[in-house]
Amino acid sequence: MSLDHHPEKSADTSGEIRHTNVPNDSAARSSESFAEVALRLGGASAEEARRTGVLDTADDQVEDLFAPQYQTVQSPAHRAIWDTEIPTELFQCLDDVLSEDAEHVIQKSLNIVRNHRDGGTLLNHRGKIADNVLDDLGHVGFWGLLVDPEYGGVGASMKQFSRMITRMATLDPTVAGLASVHGCIGAVDPVRSFGTPQQKARFLPALADGTRLSAFALTEPGAGSDLTALKTNAVLDGDDYVVNGEKLFITNAVPGRTIGLVCKIGNAPSVLIVDLPDQENDHFKINRYGIYALQRAHNNGLVFKNFRVPKENLLLPQRGDGLTVAYHGLNLGRVALCANAAGAMRWMLSEMLPWAAYRSTYGQAIDQRELVRRRIARMAGLIVGCDALTQWCSSLLDQGYRGEMECIIAKIFGSEAQKEAAIELFMKTHGGRSFLHGHLFGDNVHDFLAPCIYEGEGEMLGMAFFKSLVKDHGKRFFEPIGRKLHELAIPKPNPLNPKHAWALKGPLTAYAKWYASRLLRASHWSSLPEMPARVQGHAKYAQKVLSKSAFKISGTMRHHQLKLADRQCRMSALSAHLQDAITIMVTALHAARSEDAVTIQAADVLCSELRRKMTGTAASDRDFRRMTDLGSMIANEGWVELQDATASDIMMPYPKG
Numbered sequence: 233m234s235l236d237h238h239p240e241k242s243a244d245t246s247g248e249i250r251h252t253n254v255p256n257d258s259a260a261r262s263s264e265s266f267a268e269v270a271l272r273l274g275g276a277s278a279e280e281a282r283r284t285g286v287l288d289t290a291d292d293q294v295e296d297l298f299a300p301q302y303q304t305v306q307s308p309a310h311r312a313i314w315d316t317e318i319p320t321e322l323f324q325c326l327d328d329v330l331s332e333d334a335e336h337v338i339q340k341s342l343n344i345v346r347n348h349r350d351g352g353t354l355l356n357h358r359g360k361i362a363d364n365v366l367d368d369l370g371h372v373g374f375w376g377l378l379v380d381p382e383y384g385g386v387g388a389s390m391k392q393f394s395r396m397i398t399r400m401a402t403l404d405p406t407v408a409g410l411a412s413v414h415g416c417i418g419a420v421d422p423v424r425s426f427g428t429p430q431q432k433a434r435f436l437p438a439l440a441d442g443t444r445l446s447a448f449a450l451t452e453p454g455a456g457s458d459l460t461a462l463k464t465n466a467v468l469d470g471d472d473y474v475v476n477g478e479k480l481f482i483t484n485a486v487p488g489r490t491i492g493l494v495c496k497i498g499n500a501p502s503v504l505i506v507d508l509p510d511q512e513n514d515h516f517k518i519n520r521y522g523i524y525a526l527q528r529a530h531n532n533g534l535v536f537k538n539f540r541v542p543k544e545n546l547l548l549p550q551r552g553d554g555l556t557v558a559y560h561g562l563n564l565g566r567v568a569l570c571a572n573a574a575g576a577m578r579w580m581l582s583e584m585l586p587w588a589a590y591r592s593t594y595g596q597a598i599d600q601r602e603l604v605r606r607r608i609a610r611m612a613g614l615i616v617g618c619d620a621l622t623q624w625c626s627s628l629l630d631q632g633y634r635g636e637m638e639c640i641i642a643k644i645f646g647s648e649a650q651k652e653a654a655i656e657l658f659m660k661t662h663g664g665r666s667f668l669h670g671h672l673f674g675d676n677v678h679d680f681l682a683p684c685i686y687e688g689e690g691e692m693l694g695m696a697f698f699k700s701l702v703k704d705h706g707k708r709f710f711e712p713i714g715r716k717l718h719e720l721a722i723p724k725p726n727p728l729n730p731k732h733a734w735a736l737k738g739p740l741t742a743y744a745k746w747y748a749s750r751l752l753r754a755s756h757w758s759s760l761p762e763m764p765a766r767v768q769g770h771a772k773y774a775q776k777v778l779s780k781s782a783f784k785i786s787g788t789m790r791h792h793q794l795k796l797a798d799r800q801c802r803m804s805a806l807s808a809h810l811q812d813a814i815t816i817m818v819t820a821l822h823a824a825r826s827e828d829a830v831t832i833q834a835a836d837v838l839c840s841e842l843r844r845k846m847t848g849t850a851a852s853d854r855d856f857r858r859m860t861d862l863g864s865m866i867a868n869e870g871w872v873e874l875q876d877a878t879a880s881d882i883m884m885p886y887p888k889g
Contacts, residue, residue: 581608616835
């Protein structure tokens, strides 16, 4: 997405931000954000309210980057809850026009990694992805997939890019992850989206050809999910900003890389694009530490002491500040994470199948046992769920939607699915061999678990999803009530008290009208496409759950009122319930477009399990048979979705018979 610093922008179907004459409603907003008002009136400290307000304002500023029809209130997740007319097709992945140039680059890149892997040259002597591998990928255009052609890139769609991530992760998740770090959350997206033409011309060509791989330096020792706690600062001195501070847990943070550096200039979070020097010096140091995750990549801290950056390297978003820049790129990274999980689980499943066929207990291969067949089926279901969410979210981003809530769902599902797959399905099937040196699980367990905290820890993101979902409803109906109560110093309203009732008659009438209209007018979804009966039933169930959720959510807001912000467990539970319903909907519609019987059955298995989770019901014998039949089908006949995966040799084989 490309922004200039002039008129209003909207996102067209290519996903690129373009000029439009949409009026700006920012001036009509209260000087306080909804979150700030709610926390302040709900009894939170002034400092907490202020900091939350900063983040809420940054969120509003990101919203303003998108045309009204692509903002959060028009997103599929939001409309499914609050609207009464919902187009089912919002939850379907649109067909895309593939760039042949991008496809050629992707195929060449896959061949490079496959050849290096098979030839034993993928890693260097320190166990990191070798520099010559990174260079080889740069020569074929891998690092420029998301960079516009005018700056030496390929201009792939997000859907193409995410498919590449899945295919690459099937070969090597680290290489796939580095593409995401570089193109989604590194310096590429900030420069593409917020850079001036001069900045794009300076930075993007080297980012496209891999001469300068990139990172995004946001996290600090005391600033993780609380982005308002940033301490790294930059002070203008002549033609340079002088930077002092420390960053932590930054992937790709080595000398010679280009980073987006989040720091404070004055009191405003800002982003400087920084070409790190080729060697450490008195002003720039690498903080090296032992870390189990990302062991084949470089993850380090950065220490700046009177480090000078040219002032023309400052990104200046049309509205907002550095938090706006940070928020903008996170959605791409969240989708890429889900895509990576889909590939990593394909690799796991491809390793499970030959082992399960080889390993015998009591004279029978374990792939004939129900428990193992269930694990195979469950793994397939998780893969299909990740595929569905990845393609759906990528399609939304390519259309121009902000897609924040949808991308949060994909991130949470993908990271949790990979964690379950690694521990409950893959490790338990392989037994003690899982912990051998050289085994896929033993060598990668931390990388399989760590995505649960990448791009935002899962439960924190779940609350962010819920807050985005209720923000407009709260602003329209609950904030006016809270302001009136605060104005009249009424700690707890009593509807039987005439004084209270009269004082609140305006905002309560508005809420009553909304409530009555929802009672009288049921939600209507457009027709489902032709699809197998089983998955059609899942889609209808999801529609029913989502349509009924407005009353439940509004009732929760009404019950807890301004104390809702402190009810993290309740918000998390409601959020998870809605996320599961949306995952069912998207997975069912994804299966409807497939002609592969295994994929359709895997979607059925996943949707059935999510429904049982949502309703608290136990699996029936019929449910178990569906799962074990799917596991048997994959074990005996294979699955087309594993065509890019190659199993390694069985470790510590033993004589059979």
